[in-house]
Amino acid sequence: MEFKQMVSRQLEDRVYDFLCGRRSKNQKAVCKAIHGGILRKTVVKISEVDHLKRSSTCQRCTGTMIYLILALAIIWTFWKLYTNVYHYWETRGIPYVEGKFPLGSDPWLCSPSKFIGLEVQEHYKKLMGHPLGGIYVGRRPDLIVRDPKIIKNIMVKDFAHFRNRSIDLSFKENPLTQHLFSLEGSKWKALRVKLTPTFTSGKLKLMYSLFVECAQRLERKLQEDSMKNDGVVDIKDTIGRFTTDIIGSCAFGLEIDSLNNPDEPFRKIGMNLFKQRIKKRIIEMLFSVIPGLRNNIKSLRKTEELGNMFMTCINETIEFREKNNVRRNDFLDLLIELKNQGHLIADPQKDVKVEESDHLEKIEMDLGMITAQCFVFFIAGFETSSSVQSYALYELAYHQVVQDKVRREIDQVIDKFGGVNYQALNEMPYLDQVINETIRKYPTLHTLTRVCTKPYQVPGTKFVIEEGIQVLIPVYSLHHDPQYFPDPERFDPDRFSENNKSSITPFTFLPFGEGPRNCIGMRFGMLQTKIGLVTLLKNQRVIPTSQTKSPLVFSNSLSVISQNEGSIILKLESV
Numbered sequence: 001m002e003f004k005q006m007v008s009r010q011l012e013d014r015v016y017d018f019l020c021g022r023r024s025k026n027q028k029a030v031c032k033a034i035h036g037g038i039l040r041k042t043v044v045k046i047s048e049v050d051h052l053k054r055s056s057t058c059q060r061c062t063g064t065m066i067y068l069i070l071a072l073a074i075i076w077t078f079w080k081l082y083t084n085v086y087h088y089w090e091t092r093g094i095p096y097v098e099g100k101f102p103l104g105s106d107p108w109l110c111s112p113s114k115f116i117g118l119e120v121q122e123h124y125k126k127l128m129g130h131p132l133g134g135i136y137v138g139r140r141p142d143l144i145v146r147d148p149k150i151i152k153n154i155m156v157k158d159f160a161h162f163r164n165r166s167i168d169l170s171f172k173e174n175p176l177t178q179h180l181f182s183l184e185g186s187k188w189k190a191l192r193v194k195l196t197p198t199f200t201s202g203k204l205k206l207m208y209s210l211f212v213e214c215a216q217r218l219e220r221k222l223q224e225d226s227m228k229n230d231g232v233v234d235i236k237d238t239i240g241r242f243t244t245d246i247i248g249s250c251a252f253g254l255e256i257d258s259l260n261n262p263d264e265p266f267r268k269i270g271m272n273l274f275k276q277r278i279k280k281r282i283i284e285m286l287f288s289v290i291p292g293l294r295n296n297i298k299s300l301r302k303t304e305e306l307g308n309m310f311m312t313c314i315n316e317t318i319e320f321r322e323k324n325n326v327r328r329n330d331f332l333d334l335l336i337e338l339k340n341q342g343h344l345i346a347d348p349q350k351d352v353k354v355e356e357s358d359h360l361e362k363i364e365m366d367l368g369m370i371t372a373q374c375f376v377f378f379i380a381g382f383e384t385s386s387s388v389q390s391y392a393l394y395e396l397a398y399h400q401v402v403q404d405k406v407r408r409e410i411d412q413v414i415d416k417f418g419g420v421n422y423q424a425l426n427e428m429p430y431l432d433q434v435i436n437e438t439i440r441k442y443p444t445l446h447t448l449t450r451v452c453t454k455p456y457q458v459p460g461t462k463f464v465i466e467e468g469i470q471v472l473i474p475v476y477s478l479h480h481d482p483q484y485f486p487d488p489e490r491f492d493p494d495r496f497s498e499n500n501k502s503s504i505t506p507f508t509f510l511p512f513g514e515g516p517r518n519c520i521g522m523r524f525g526m527l528q529t530k531i532g533l534v535t536l537l538k539n540q541r542v543i544p545t546s547q548t549k550s551p552l553v554f555s556n557s558l559s560v561i562s563q564n565e566g567s568i569i570l571k572l573e574s575v
């Protein structure tokens with residue numbers, strides 16, 4: 001007997017053992033005789049099944065066989081339906097990265113150690129030479145845009161087609177989801193117009209004294225830390241506490257002191273919000289396959305509890321301020337003003353153009369809406385600026401010449417203004433270069449998203465982006481593309497010097513996004529970052545220690561924000 005035949009016989013025997021269970025040798029032989037053909041061909045004709053039904057010896061195995069075939073048919077149909085979508089880009093003549101069952105183009109679920117910015121970069125590299133290309137995230141066809149000119153059209157010129165981000169708002173009963181980052185369409189527009197004046201430089205100047213209070217606390221803490229433990233500190237943790245204090249003070253009007261109080265609840269909340277690991281990734285992937293599942297996942301309702309805590313805190317603060325006529329010139333004061341107007345309707349303003357076709361939706365500025373805005377200021381303001389400062393200090397520790405140059409600039413400006421006031425911070429061009437180079441190398445949002453809200457023909461092509469397609473703007477990949485930033489892994493603040501910055505290709509450097517939906521808190525974030533760095537660098541030198549992990553490794557969290565794994569340990573030395 002041929003080897004192949006022998007193996008198939010053995011296999012057949014095993015299948016019969018499984019189907020016929022504990023039966024006598026003779027009964028099995030009858031079953032085999034009856035089902036042999038069926039099994040070999042794996043296709044059952046109804047007549048054969050009828051015949052089988054009539055046979056009293058093998059009624060049990062007939063039933064099992066029918067179930068098995070039904071199950072196979074269901075699996076086959078599911079597989080066909082599931083994988084059908086993987087022809088989406090091919091049929092539209094768009095270059096693409098192949099999608100495979102069940103994860104699409106993204107093997108990241110299988111490699112939990114990979115940072116999403118790097119995953120997108122792999123696709124970006126595979127699509128080299130093409131202005132845009134398709135990928136599949138699970139079953140969802142997404143479009144990666146590589147060409148800076150098309151990026152400009154999507155983010156600015158033809159923004160009317162791409163107003164929304166793709167944030168799942170199915171968890172609607174949670175009031176915290178109604179914030180500026182996630183709102184869509186005319187609701188977003190109305191709120192953006194009203195909140196924009198909150199972030200003018202005039203308003204920031206009024207808040208400056210709140211920044212100074214927190215900076216003074218940071219200065220004292222650093223002095224203490226430099227004398228303990230041989231000056232070795234977890235700089236990420238210290239700066240994280242400092243930004244929590246600033247945002248707590250400016251957004252919630254709370255005098256929290258997380259720098260000196262390790263158990264400060266706001267600090268704990270901030271940290272937990274960004275701990276989304278592999279389990280969360282798997283859940284997210286399931287959401288892309290089974291929409292609506294989100295509503296049924298109990299663990300995600302934890303955010304509801306968080307919402308209640310925030311609501312109570314804001315409620316009490318507003319009540320107190322209104323009763324005692326307290327004003328602190330912070331975000332909450334400005335939001336209370338909006339609450340007292342009752343509702344918002346967007347007005348035409350130069351930064352957010354209202355088109356004639358726009359239906360201007362009324363937004364009730366109730367407590368829920370106010371809390372949601374405070375919440376987004378808290379998460380956006382806490383993690384972003386704290387990461388930028390920590391990564392800048394990490395790079396400065398390894399680039400002492402650059403660090404000395406920044407310190408010289410700080411000393412000159414302090415001499416000129418007699419201290420670190422608001423104006424002084426705006427006259428430090430080299431510090432600006434260092435911050436820009438930090439957010440180039442470590443962009444806080446590795447990938448930006450826009451959803452196509454009305455069909456859009458890409459200029460110069462016949463290709464139409466359909467409504468509902470998610471567009472990915474690969475910020476991390478652009479910032480690390482040697483075509484735009486030669487030797488991209490080198491930390492070189494001179495890329496942003498007065499002479500060199502004009503040669504940077506527009507729309508390849510996007511640390512705060514672009515267009516009407518860019519970062520509303522950019523000035524606030526820059527101010528927070530500068531005051532933190534100046535406070536530290538004017539009195540201390542940072543140097544790497546044997547405990548400093550280098551290079552920085554970015555985590556695989558699903559968060560839109562790039563976060564490095566673990567701590568950033570540096571040594572402080574008084575200067």
Ligand code: HEM
Pocket residue numbers: 180181182192376377378380381382384385388439444445448449510511512513514515516517518519520521522524525526529
């Ligand atoms: C250095 C610090 C910061 C960085 C690097 C940063 C970066 C970004 C980026 C890249 C976006 C998306 C832009 C786009 O899609 O085009 C964004 C949006 C946003 N940021 Fe920031 N951000 C920072 C600080 C802040 C602060 C301090 C606040 C608030 C206090 C804030 C509030 C927001 C909000 C509300 C949005 C959504 C805007 C909208 O959709 O209209 N950000 N930020």
